[in-house]
Amino acid sequence: MKPKHLPAAAGAPDPYFPNSGDHRYRVHRYELALDYRPGPNRLAGSARLSAVADAALAEFALDLAEFRIGRVLVDGRAARYTHRGGKLRIRPARELAPGAAFTVEVHYTGNPRPVRSPWGGLGWEELTEGALVASQPVGAPSWFPCNDRPADKATYQLAVTTPSPFTVVASGRLLTRTTRASSTTWVYEQSAPTPTYLVTVSIGHYRPVPLAVRPAVPQTGYVPERLTAAFARDFARQPEMAAYFGEVFGPYPFGEYAVVVADEELDVPVEAQGLATFGTNHLGGGWERERLIAHELAHQWFGNSVTIADWRHIWLNEGFAKYAEWLWSEHAGGPGAAVHAAAAHRLLAGLPQDLRLGDPTRKLMFDDRLYQRGGLVVHALRRALGEDAFFAMLRDWASANRHGVVTTADLRAHAARYTAAPLGPLFEAWLERPELPALPD
Numbered sequence: 218m219k220p221k222h223l224p225a226a227a228g229a230p231d232p233y234f235p236n237s238g239d240h241r242y243r244v245h246r247y248e249l250a251l252d253y254r255p256g257p258n259r260l261a262g263s264a265r266l267s268a269v270a271d272a273a274l275a276e277f278a279l280d281l282a283e284f285r286i287g288r289v290l291v292d293g294r295a296a297r298y299t300h301r302g303g304k305l306r307i308r309p310a311r312e313l314a315p316g317a318a319f320t321v322e323v324h325y326t327g328n329p330r331p332v333r334s335p336w337g338g339l340g341w342e343e344l345t346e347g348a349l350v351a352s353q354p355v356g357a358p359s360w361f362p363c364n365d366r367p368a369d370k371a372t373y374q375l376a377v378t379t380p381s382p383f384t385v386v387a388s389g390r391l392l393t394r395t396t397r398a399s400s401t402t403w404v405y406e407q408s409a410p411t412p413t414y415l416v417t418v419s420i421g422h423y424r425p426v427p428l429a430v431r432p433a434v435p436q437t438g439y440v441p442e443r444l445t446a447a448f449a450r451d452f453a454r455q456p457e458m459a460a461y462f463g464e465v466f467g468p469y470p471f472g473e474y475a476v477v478v479a480d481e482e483l484d485v486p487v488e489a490q491g492l493a494t495f496g497t498n499h500l501g502g503g504w505e506r507e508r509l510i511a512h513e514l515a516h517q518w519f520g521n522s523v524t525i526a527d528w529r530h531i532w533l534n535e536g537f538a539k540y541a542e543w544l545w546s547e548h549a550g551g552p553g554a555a556v557h558a559a560a561a562h563r564l565l566a567g568l569p570q571d572l573r574l575g576d577p578t579r580k581l582m583f584d585d586r587l588y589q590r591g592g593l594v595v596h597a598l599r600r601a602l603g604e605d606a607f608f609a610m611l612r613d614w615a616s617a618n619r620h621g622v623v624t625t626a627d628l629r630a631h632a633a634r635y636t637a638a639p640l641g642p643l644f645e646a647w648l649e650r651p652e653l654p655a656l657p658d
């Protein structure tokens with residue numbers, strides 16, 4: 218077992234996003250009250266953060282995109298602040314002592330829009346009818362003030378008020394839904410530690426479609442009415458998938474799993490805490506779509522519960538989610554993982570070999586080669602450890618680090634416990650060097 222917060226990992230800026238987050242304090246709870254008007258795309262928000270200082274703080278920073286700031290309070294007292302370049306720098310009336318618990322309250326209004334990035338807009342996205350949020354990796358400041366680093370996980374309460382015809386789906390469990398005049402307030406509680414990039418809200422005209430009659434964990438689709446039958450058909454095996462992943466990865470880490478099918482085409486589905494967002498183009502069945510259902514579900518263990526300390530380690534999310542696709546195929550009577558691994562290896566052999574998986578650079582962190590090669594590392598581990606030791610290693614990785622924060626070095630140390638043979642050469646070849654190693658038999 219290891220501590221849930223790694224001081225070493227928490228104590229430095231993210232090398233890929235040095236402007237994101239402030240590593241000198243930790244937030245353990247966010248309470249967000251948002252009023253959103255879809256027509257004018259207008260957001261009025263208040264955020265209350267409960268945090269602990271890790272150093273003496275005369276000032277500290279939150280990440281927040283362009284909004285008009287109303288008030289900023291620290292421990293209930295007005296604080297001075299500046300707001301530019303996506304950073305809200307706050308100077309409390311009194312310096313915070315190391316170890317001090319404190320609260321920050323920020324009131325803000327504006328027209329939320331995605332944060333620009335090399336991968337397109339991130340975060341809050343206005344739809345024809347409603348909005349969705351897909352923040353990975355640094356889009357969270359598009360809609361709430363936060364300490365935007367994956368290692369700083371917190372619990373959340375989200376209260377969203379919007380015109381009554383809309384449905385609001387958010388990370389966590391729905392506590393209350395209250396209608397006053399023509400607006401409805403939806404209050405969600407996410408009690409599991411959650412990184413900022415995995416907090417989400419979807420606003421639209423959705424119908425709930427329950428997926429399993431007596432599931433261990435409730436699984437519900439939120440789907441445009443005309444697509445409910447297609448959804449029920451295409452996601453019919455998801456409960457079976459969740460049961461299988463529960464066997465091989467250990468118990469599902471959250472209280473529920475929601476799937477939103479936004480009424481738009483999306484490039485790729487995106488994971489959030491206890492939730493995934495798909496586009497209308499992801500309905501229609503077939504392996505290429507089924508594997509995405511498996512991939513997003515697997516992220517609930519790998520990425521969402523077991524979270525990377527910083528973005529250099531992203532292969533730990535994507536490699537394990539990729540391998541989960543192959544495991545599901547094998548389990549469901551399709552091609553075995555070895556067949557998928559061989560295909561991935563053939564694909565990579567024909568592509569440039571300039572990717573170092575263990576530190577891929579910001580430019581290549583979402584490159585498809587990272588996903589494929591990440592899956593291959595897990596497959597290489599399976600071959601090196603043998604079936605029993607591999608599946609024990611996999612389950613223990615998810616359970617020992619449940620709701621925690623990890624690095625590649627943690628995985629290497631963890632895997633080494635499951636074999637007498639040295640794994641150093643395997644990890645060096647697959648993670649540290651760019652050339653593609655041979656496919657393990």
Ligand SMILES: [Zn+2]
Binds near residue numbers: 516534538
């Ligand atoms: Zn993924």
